[in-house]
Amino acid sequence: MTLEEACRLIDPATDLDALAEIEYYNGFKGKDAAAKALHEASQMVVDFVRQMSWHDAKNPPIAHEESWECAGEKHCAVISDIVWVCCESGHTMKGWVENGTWHIEDGHRAEDGHYGHVKLWAPLLEPPEVVK
Structure with missing residues (x-):
């Protein structure tokens, strides 16, 4: 996952569409896949913010x-x-x-x-x- 993809998953302007897309393409395991993607995206953004801070x-x-x-x-x-x-x-x-x-x-x-x-x-x- 790229940082831009991670931002799309946690940005209120795009998060619902991005999560719905993940759910759709993962079928019966869609909810789990969306939760896993959201967790990964959140961790990536947190790590980036902490690294780039003073x-x-x-x-x-x-x-x-x-x-x-x-x-x-x-x-x-x-x-x-x-x-x-x-x-x-x-x-x-x-x-x-x-x-x-x-x-x-x-x-x-x-x-x-x-x-x-x-x-x-x-x-x-x-x-x-x-x-x-």
Whole structure:
């Protein structure tokens, strides 16, 4: 089930038609199939909302190890993906965690700038897949 299909099942504007369709195509087991689909849809939407919500910066996003070479020197860091951050100043921008320290989109440590410490973070939405 896609997130859009899940939304159709729980949206008051479309839920009755979507559930009736499931019941119709599943015959005698239609009510059970509709209940199962509604449960799955609800769980998908709840999981998505919780994932995409703001998180406390004390619990940073998952980080991964990156290695690179520059001017003949090998470097290594533990870096998270880029996320939205909200700083003490109330400003929101992109940022990431590198070796346990929050950085903002200009590349500086968040705590060193006038925005202040990062208080909250939220993941970026993934771009939609383009059908060719």
